[in-house]
Amino acid sequence: MTKLKPLPSLRGIAALSGIAMFAVLLLAVAPAVLSDHWLNNLGKYCCWAIAAVGIGLAWGRGGMLVMGQGVFFALGAYAMAMHLTLETAGDRVPGFMVLYDPLAPLPAFWEPFRSAGFTLAAIVVLPVVAAGILGYALFKRRVKGAYFAILTQALAVALATLISSTIRETGGDTGLSDFKFFFGFVLNDPANKVMVYLIAAALLIVCLLAVWQFYRSRFGELLVATRDAEERVRFLGYDPANIKLVAFVVSALMASIGGAMFVPIVGIITPAEIGAAASILMIAGVAFGGRASLFGPALGAMAVGWGQSSLGSTWPDGWTYILGLLFVVVILFLPSGLSSLPARFAAIRRRPAEQPTPPITAAELEEVRA
Amino acid sequence: MDALISQLLNGSAQGALLLLAALGLSLTFGQMGVINMAHGEFLMLGAFTAYLVQQVIAASDLSIPVALPVAFVVAGLFGLLLEVTIIRWMYRRPLDTLLVTVGVSLILQQAALQIFPSQGVPVEKPSWLDGQLNVLGYEWPLRQLFTIVLASVCVAALSAWLKYTSFGRRIRATVHNRDLAETTGISTRTIDRLTFFVGSGLAGVAGVAASLIGGTNSQMGAQYIIPAFLVVAAGGIGQLKGTIIAAWAVGVALSCFAYWTTGSLAQVLAFILVIVFLQVRPQGLFTVRTRSLA
Numbered sequence: 229m230t231k232l233k234p235l236p237s238l239r240g241i242a243a244l245s246g247i248a249m250f251a252v253l254l255l256a257v258a259p260a261v262l263s264d265h266w267l268n269n270l271g272k273y274c275c276w277a278i279a280a281v282g283i284g285l286a287w288g289r290g291g292m293l294v295m296g297q298g299v300f301f302a303l304g305a306y307a308m309a310m311h312l313t314l315e316t317a318g319d320r321v322p323g324f325m326v327l328y329d330p331l332a333p334l335p336a337f338w339e340p341f342r343s344a345g346f347t348l349a350a351i352v353v354l355p356v357v358a359a360g361i362l363g364y365a366l367f368k369r370r371v372k373g374a375y376f377a378i379l380t381q382a383l384a385v386a387l388a389t390l391i392s393s394t395i396r397e398t399g400g401d402t403g404l405s406d407f408k409f410f411f412g413f414v415l416n417d418p419a420n421k422v423m424v425y426l427i428a429a430a431l432l433i434v435c436l437l438a439v440w441q442f443y444r445s446r447f448g449e450l451l452v453a454t455r456d457a458e459e460r461v462r463f464l465g466y467d468p469a470n471i472k473l474v475a476f477v478v479s480a481l482m483a484s485i486g487g488a489m490f491v492p493i494v495g496i497i498t499p500a501e502i503g504a505a506a507s508i509l510m511i512a513g514v515a516f517g518g519r520a521s522l523f524g525p526a527l528g529a530m531a532v533g534w535g536q537s538s539l540g541s542t543w544p545d546g547w548t549y550i551l552g553l554l555f556v557v558v559i560l561f562l563p564s565g566l567s568s569l570p571a572r573f574a575a576i577r578r579r580p581a582e583q584p585t586p587p588i589t590a591a592e593l594e595e596v597r598a
Numbered sequence: 599m600d601a602l603i604s605q606l607l608n609g610s611a612q613g614a615l616l617l618l619a620a621l622g623l624s625l626t627f628g629q630m631g632v633i634n635m636a637h638g639e640f641l642m643l644g645a646f647t648a649y650l651v652q653q654v655i656a657a658s659d660l661s662i663p664v665a666l667p668v669a670f671v672v673a674g675l676f677g678l679l680l681e682v683t684i685i686r687w688m689y690r691r692p693l694d695t696l697l698v699t700v701g702v703s704l705i706l707q708q709a710a711l712q713i714f715p716s717q718g719v720p721v722e723k724p725s726w727l728d729g730q731l732n733v734l735g736y737e738w739p740l741r742q743l744f745t746i747v748l749a750s751v752c753v754a755a756l757s758a759w760l761k762y763t764s765f766g767r768r769i770r771a772t773v774h775n776r777d778l779a780e781t782t783g784i785s786t787r788t789i790d791r792l793t794f795f796v797g798s799g800l801a802g803v804a805g806v807a808a809s810l811i812g813g814t815n816s817q818m819g820a821q822y823i824i825p826a827f828l829v830v831a832a833g834g835i836g837q838l839k840g841t842i843i844a845a846w847a848v849g850v851a852l853s854c855f856a857y858w859t860t861g862s863l864a865q866v867l868a869f870i871l872v873i874v875f876l877q878v879r880p881q882g883l884f885t886v887r888t889r890s891l892a
Contacts, residue, residue, distance in 0.1 A: 293693050369880040374633045374696055378827045379873055385824055386869040393862035504820070508700055515697060548708040555701025559694045560684060 240444060243522055247436050250523070254429040264418055268493060271425035273533035274432045275490040280514050280529030281435045282482030285442065287511070288519030290475040291455030292372070296380030297483040298507035299387050300355040304484030305502065306391075306398065307354060308491040310338055311347035312407035323406075324399050335397050344411055351488045352481065359480030360473070367469035367476075372458075381504055388503030403498030410492045428489040432526065435482050440522055442478070451475055483510075509536060512551060515558050518565025528565060604736045605853045611742030613849020614749035615811065617842060618804035619826040620833075621752060622797035624841045627830055629773045629793050631692050632685060634677075635699040637826065638819030639706035640798045643676055644669035644805020645814040646710065649719045658722035662806065666748075669802035677798020681791055703819065710816035718815030727810070745807050752803060756796075757838055769793055825865075828872040834882025843883060848872065 258270055279297055286292045313322045325332045340346045362383075366376060391398045398404070413420040442448050454461045454468045461468050491497050500506065509532060517528020532551075539547040558565060623637050634640075651665040652658060680702060688695045727744055730737035760766035771779040772789050780786050808818060829848055833840030848868055855864030876882075 291693075293696065365877050369877055371876065371880050374627075374631075374692060375831055375876070375880075377693065377696055378633065378824065378831065379876070382824050382828060382869045382873070386866040389862045390866045393860060504824075511697065511700075545708060545712060548704055552701040552704035552708065555704070556684065556698050559698045559701070560687065563691070563694060 243440055246523060247433065247440060250436070250526075251433045254433065255426060258429070259422055259426065264421065267425050268421060269534075269537060270530075271428045271493040272490065272537065273530040274425075274428040275486040275493060276510060276513065276533045277526040277529040278428070278432050278435050278486035278489070279483040279510050280517070280525040281432070281439055282479030282486075283510060283514045284519055284521070284525030285439050285451075285482075286475050286479035287514065288521070288525065289443065289448065289451050289455065290472055292472060292476060293374075293377040293511075294380055294476070294479060295377045295504075295511060296382070296384035296507050297479070297510050298384040298502035298504070299380070300359060300480040300483035301487035301490070301506070301510075302387055302391070302497075302502035303354045303358060303487065304351045305487030305491050305497045306404070307341065307347055307350045307484075308488040309404040309407070309497045310341040311344065312410060312491060313404050314338065314342050315411075316406065316408040324402070324404075325396060328396055332396065337397075351484055355480040355484035356477055359477045363473045363476040364469075367472045370469075381507065384502065384507045385504050388499040391499045391502075399498075401499060403496055403501075404491075405496035407492065407495060415492060415495070424489070424492045428493060431485055431489060435485070436522065436526060438478075443522065447471070447474065509551075512554060514565075516554055516565055518567030520564060521567040524565050524567035527567075600736060601857065603734055604738075605857050606850060607733060607736065607738050607742065609850030609853030610846060611745045611811075611849070612853055613846040614746040615804065615807055616822075616825055616829050616849055617749045617845035618745075618752060618807055619801065619822045620829040620841055620845055621749075621756065621838075622800035622804070623826050624830045624833065624835070624838070625756075625800070626794055626797040628835045628837075629769060630685075630689065630790055632689070633692070633696040633699070633827065634680070634685075634798075635696055635823060636680065636703040636706060636819075637699075637798070637801050638821070638823030639703045639710075640673040640676055640801035640819070641805040641808060641822055642706070642710060642814075642816065642819035643673045644802030645721065645809035645818060646714060646719070646805075647672045647802065648721050648806045648809045649714075649814055652722055659724045659726060661722075662724050662810070665806050666803055669806045670799040671802075673802025673805065674795040674799030677801075678791060678795045680798075681794040685794070686787075686790070703823075707816050707819065714816065716816070718813045718818075721809040721814050723810055741810055745811065748803070748807055752800060753838065753842060756800070759796075760838075765789075765792060825868075828869065832872050832875055832882055834884040837882070837884040840882055840884040 254270075254274070259267060262270060279301055283294055283297055286294045317323065321332060321334050325334070341350070366379065371379065392401050394400065395402075407415055409415060410420065410424060413423065415421070415424075442451075450461065450466060450471050454466075454471050458468045461471070487497075487502070490501070510529065513529030513532035514525040515528070516532055517526070518524025532554075535547060535550065539550070562568065619637075619641055622640075623634065626632060626634055626637075647669040648662065648665040651668055652661045655661040655664055680699070684698055684702070685695055688698065723741060727739075727741040729740050731740060731743060732738070760770060768779070768784045768789050769792070771782070771784060772786050772793075776786055779789075804822075805818075808814075808822070812818065825848065829844045830841060832848070833842070833844035848871075851871060852864050852868045855867045859867070
């Protein structure tokens with residue numbers, strides 16, 4: 229199905245100005261308008277949105293349904309949380325550890341996280357290495373589709389279980405919390421809270437710019453080609469495994485960055501925030517917003533994040549139903565998410581006499597390219 | 599020696615439960631390539647059916663044998679409903695089906711949480727499952743033996759049904775080559791529905807067995823779905839013997855790891871073991887040979 233598309237340069241300008249508008253909204257308007265409480269919430273949604281942008285890259289463009297992004301979210305989050313815990317504890321051993329054994333030594337793997345530089349490096353390097361090894365092993369063996377989805381989900385379950393059961397080393401189900409400092413800044417200070425929010429929002433903008441560049445590059449084309457016809461890409465002489473690996477690693481890195489910023493903003497990290505349910509929640513936002521579009525994943529994740537933290541606490545029963553229905557309705561009727569609505573309406577207006585929308589094919593997800 | 603036997607027997611029972619949970623999943627996944635993430639919730643439905651049957655028939659000696667076929671039908675009908683309303687629209691989008699059924703499972707979980715007490719409901723064990731069997735000095739609880747017997751009966755019934763009935767032949771034909779089966783006059787739509795009914799019904803039977811071993815609550819389905827899928831993946835798609843061996847191996851591994859370490863660490867180790875195994879054999883233990891590229 230060939231479609232006339234606007235010239236790439238025009239499309240690029242539209243997308244760039246969209247990002248610029250988004251940046252102005254997040255970085256200038258929001259801090260001026262919103263109260264501290266809502267700004268903090270918005271920061272939390274930004275963290276989920278960062279992870280969602282990565283999921284959009286891997287799933288929307290790459291066709292890899294990553295159902296275990298909680299794993300990489302956790303790598304970033306726990307690296308950051310360990311550093312902040314140690315910073316708060318100073319020279320002493322963190323409080324929760326001495327709770328069970330007053331003479332408990334600091335576990336060896338905690339020690340390097342005293343260093344701020346090491347922590348920042350770990351937030352970047354850990355997910356890249358983990359996703360690199362995992363992705364290399366899976367993609368080279370051509371594990372894909374539902375297998376890939378369930379394996380990643382299984383890893384999220386396994387990691388959450390592991391953290392729950394190692395209460396002495398990782399805080400278990402209660403998680404890590406009560407952080408006082410963020411790289412030397414007092415976290416209780418409202419000005420510093422705004423700063424932390426701004427960092428998260430800025431990182432979200434950076435991630436959007438990164439995927440925008442990805443999508444318009446040759447790599448982006450190859451990634452979409454791999455999603456739609458992996459065998460053909462292989463026959464053309466490319467190795468689909470490498471293409472997928474890059475997308476997977478980048479998406480893992482974004483999840484980790486989201487997790488790392490989540491910790492100072494929310495002030496606590498527990499296995500519940502990274503397990504199967506949390507990983508599925510990240511997917512929900514991406515599906516809702518539009519998996520293959522540029523802004524869809526970020527906006528969808530923010531919407532679902534808002535629902536989760538407002539409705540989820542005031543009306544938890546109803547929220548679960550809404551979330552469930554969201555999956556069913558959006559994926560059944562609107563597989564390209566909300567961001568495909570304008571294109572669909574336009575299509576209906578252009579050819580009113582023809583038959584209603586034909587069944588969605590994978591290629592048609594592309595219709596809404598930003 | 600004693601520890602070895604006890605872990606082997608415990609593990610076999612655990613594996614039998616996993617097998618029951620995986621059997622239906624393997625059937626539906628094998629035939630339609632559809633992952634039904636609500637399969638765990640169908641298992642939960644079976645467990646709650648056992649509880650409800652016990653409210654009607656108070657004598658637990660009788661109620662469990664009655665609950666087994668009832669749970670099969672109840673879970674099966676729910677599966678049929680899911681197929682007719684949602685899944686049939688999505689056969690071309692298997693990954694999306696996975697996500698839709700995630701939504702369905704969230705809704706079913708929440709419904710169960712609101713209908714039944716949140717801490718779960720007790721399912722009485724029949725008195726004829728109270729005793730122990732002495733196996734080489736180890737007192738083996740009879741209810742573990744019951745799980746194994748139940749799983750064996752289900753496997754035998756399923757494989758006989760697949761092998762000797764005309765429905766079974768049509769199902770196998772559809773698994774092997776859907777287009778060709780359709781060309782020879784098999785209504786693959788009917789076959790799909792029937793498979794979904796039977797596969798979901800088997801989850802219901804598994805639920806009754808699970809209710810006798812662990813707690814019956816709204817979260818129980820979520821515990822089983824991932825291990826059950828890993829068993830199906832490790833066993834190979836559309837292969838009963840692969841599923842059986844994989845379920846037994848995972849069950850024994852879980853039991854042994856739990857003995858050496860802790861229960862939750864055992865789960866982590868078993869997951870990793872399966873993932874590593876899939877590295878060696880990505881198609882599982884046994885595969886159906888096809889000429890398709892994927």
